Amino acid sequence: ETGVTQTPRHLVMGMTNKKSLKCEQHLGHNAMYWYKQSAKKPLELMFVYSLEERVENNSVPSRFSPECPNSSHLFLHLHTLQPEDSALYLCASSQVLRQNSPLHFGNGTRLTVT
Amino acid sequence: KNQVEQSPQSLIILEGKNCTLQCNYTVSPFSNLRWYKQDTGRGPVSLTIMTFSENTKSNRRYTATLDADTKQSSLHITASQLSDSASYICVVSADDYKLSFGAGTTVTVRA
Numbered sequence: 316e317t318g319v320t321q322t323p324r325h326l327v328m329g330m331t332n333k334k335s336l337k338c339e340q341h342l343g344h345n346a347m348y349w350y351k352q353s354a355k356k357p358l359e360l361m362f363v364y365s366l367e368e369r370v371e372n373n374s375v376p377s378r379f380s381p382e383c384p385n386s387s388h389l390f391l392h393l394h395t396l397q398p399e400d401s402a403l404y405l406c407a408s409s410q411v412l413r414q415n416s417p418l419h420f421g422n423g424t425r426l427t428v429t
Numbered sequence: 430k431n432q433v434e435q436s437p438q439s440l441i442i443l444e445g446k447n448c449t450l451q452c453n454y455t456v457s458p459f460s461n462l463r464w465y466k467q468d469t470g471r472g473p474v475s476l477t478i479m480t481f482s483e484n485t486k487s488n489r490r491y492t493a494t495l496d497a498d499t500k501q502s503s504l505h506i507t508a509s510q511l512s513d514s515a516s517y518i519c520v521v522s523a524d525d526y527k528l529s530f531g532a533g534t535t536v537t538v539r540a
Contacts, residue, residue: 319472346526357433357530358518371527405472414460414522420472 318342321406321421328396329429336391336424338406344419346412347389349381352403352423364389365412396428431456433521435531442509442538450534452502452519460522464493464504467516467533476504476517509538 319340328334340347349361363371364383378400380392389406403423409416433454442448454462461480465473477486477493479502486493490513492505506513519531 355438355532357532360527363526407472409526412526414524414526414528416526417463417475417478418473418528420474422470422472 319406319408319419319421321424323424325425327427327429330396333394336404338389338421340387340408342408342419344408344410345386346409347383348407349391350405350407352405370412398428401426401428431523431529433519433529433531435519435534437534439535444509444511444538444540446509448506448509448536450504450517452531454500454521456521456523456529458524459497460524462495462502463520465518465520467518473518511538511540514538
């Protein structure tokens with residue numbers, strides 16, 4: 316149990332589908348993040364929320380839409396994705412939005428776009 | 430541009446042997462450096478964190494070193510076990526919440 320739970324673990328979707336990824340943290344943290352991890356590449360920061368407010372949108376295409384209804388939950392809504400969007404999507408949380416606050420990652424959602 | 434380079438990209442070692450992973454970075458200003466371990470199918474888990482003034486830090490069989498002058502770090506695994514098979518990621522933090530990630534070194538330990 317990592318304290319950060321992501322569902323589903325695996326997702327296969329067509330380019331015209333709409334789906335959502337869910338992340339829940341049980342650590343009482345104030346900051347939550349979405350990262351994209353592609354094979355052999357560094358993690359890419361997508362979105363950052365602090366106290367439910369979005370503080371970072373790292374030039375992510377609009378086909379990815381985040382939602383943070385409260386400090387414990389984070390969603391990533393997906394629509395009209397491309398095959399190159401296939402990757403492992405990792406959610407993370409930290410106690411506060413500061414460089415010394417360590418990240419706690421979930422186990423990710425493995426997304427395949429067909 | 431802040432960058433983190435890790436080497437080697439992958440390595441294979443026999444159980445019980447030692448190995449050393451390298452991390453070179455150009456992140457500035459520097460706040461801290463972390464090593465994460467990522468098992469297959471899992472999220473990364475923090476192994477160590479090192480700040481500017483720290484040269485060496487150990488966590489069980491993992492020993493991390495930091496040379497802030499040359500902007501290099503290493504992670505040494507002693508007496509490797511099969512459970513050490515994973516990807517090891519070097520992450521450098523500047524003076525804000527944004528992190529610079531390396532692409533990772535994949536370690537395979539064979540019996």
